[in-house]
Amino acid sequence: MTIQDNDISSDLQQRVLESIANKQPLYIHGGNSKAFYGNTVDATPLDISPHTGIISYEPTELCVTLRAGTLLSDLEALLNNTNQILPFEPPQYTTETTIGGAIAAGISGPRRAYTGSVRDAILGVKIINGNGEIVSFGGQVMKNVAGYDLSRMMVRSQGTLGVILEVSLRLLPKPPKEITLTFESDQKSALQFFQESRLQQLPITASAWFNDQVYLRLSESETVLEQSKKKLGFDLLSDYDDFWTDIRDHQHHFFGRTDKPLWRLSLPPATKQISSVDDNQLIEWGGAQRWINSNAPANIIQNIATSNNGYAYMFKGDLPETPCFPLLDQPLMLLHKQLKRNMDPNGIFSPGRIYSGL
Incomplete structure (x- = not known):
């Protein structure tokens, strides 16, 4: 190269x-x-x-x-x-x-x-x-x-x-081998699984939930991956590489909507299900990153994030008088x-x- x-x-x-x-x-x-x-x-x-x-x-x-x-x-x-x-x-x-x-x-x-x-x-x-x-x-x-x-x-x-x-x-x-497992789950159960999986010493290197389906990327030796697959018992996703690339580069169809602003919420992983806004959500990082397409007022989205000790960013969209980045409190703004x-x-x-x- x-x-x-x-x-x-x-x-x-x-x-x-x-x-x-x-x-x-x-x-x-x-x-x-x-x-x-x-x-x-x-x-x-x-x-x-x-x-x-x-x-x-x-x-x-x-x-x-x-x-x-x-x-x-x-x-x-x-x-x-x-x-x-x-x-x-x-x-x-x-x-x-x-x-x-x-x-x-x-x-x-x-x-x-x-x-x-x-x-x-x-x-x-x-x-x-x-x-x-x-x-x-x-x-x-x-x-x-x-x-x-x-x-x-x-x-x-x-x-x-x-x-x-x-x-x-x-x-x-580079990991010697990777596989992606998938299983059906509602959002509440998926978030609970993400928390429990942290205690299982699984070689997880990516996780996502979308449209009532959980996706887990595992990265390790072939032997360890086979053991993990048997332990979990989930289905194998064949085109896993394209899936994670599409999530990473926002080529997944979830990110293709233009009728609503796209919000990125950075939250503690243990934050429970967000049900007070539109249900069009994609969750990553074991619950720590949540993408939401929503027409809800900006203050509603931001209050959801701050009430859960997190932040909300308007990643894409055009809302009047709504900045992309969350406003800082006075001490942090003075430092900035x-x-x-x-x-x-x-x-x-x-x-x-x-x-x-x-």
């Missing part, structure tokens, strides 16, 4: 310096595969997708460092050659998805609840900060003055804290504002992308 080596960090830095001098905000993006995810930014585009290449990759160390514009598909093809994977199984909503965009959006796929999130896989980053300086965070010196791990703070920053140039990521060995001022003192990086006025 050949990935083009194209270092344009100096050009990107010059663009940032010019924007600072001209007080011209920038909309930082890669392949724009997640342009829908966040508020519209009225700023000059800064495209990092030409900034590509593998800087270092040592399969024996389970670590890769690469430029942010590298296509996610190219990286995964490279890793597949050495039987390795990204732990967080990031989605590819389009063929133009970049690794920098995957980090900036912070969206994990079906494996997340079992092998870790985007943030868990970050080892270090190199960025252009709000003063136009190229700085690195990683290893044992990843702390800023407030004690925050800045490499991990770039996850979900949506281009508001700096221009990601390079990322270093932790990898995992302080971080933004420290990282982007001139306010040029994707202003308003996450929160209005920031």
Whole structure:
């Protein structure tokens, strides 16, 4: 697998310096595969997708460092050659998805609840900060003055804290074999099963419930998988690979609806059945992630999430005066504002992308 080596960090830095001098905000993006995810930014585009290449990759160390514009598909093809994977199984909503965009959006796929999130896989980053300086965070010196791990703070920053140039990521060995089991279940029973399965030491690497059917992906040696299959006694799903790819990349028909907003609820796994909104739901991560297509008022969805110690994101849709991201309470918002001022003192990086006025 050949990935083009194209270092344009100096050009990107010059663009940032010019924007600072001209007080011209920038909309930082890669392949724009997640342009829908966040508020519209009225700023000059800064495209990092030409900034590509593998800087270092040592399969024996389970670590890769690469430029942010590298296509996610190219990286995964490279890793597949050495039987390795990204732990967080990031989605590819389009063929133009970049690794920098995957980090900036912070969206994990079906494996997340079992092998870790985007943030868990970050080892270090190199960025252009709000003063136009190229700085690195990683290893044992990843702390800023407030004690925050800045490499991990770039996850979900949506281009508001700096221009990601390079990322270093932790990898995992590719499982020797995978199967997917399925069985019929209503939502209440499925959630109960997800909780009970945590105590059974099963090699689960993905779980989902949709349309009264539970799906479990198991990843291990053939012997262990055969034992698990006999223990559970569920049916084998033949086209399991396509199923999880479709869930990950939102190609499953559940995500095809456009008549209702799509909400993503991040909840404690033990949260019980949500029955006070439309029943068109898809549940992942053993109950921790719930997708809901609903015309219910935004405050109803958000109250459901907060009353269960979770958060609700309007992932796709167009509701007046409804932000994509949940509003933070005052202490967290003050912290967010302080971080933004420290990282982007001139306010040029994707202003308003996450929160209005920031």
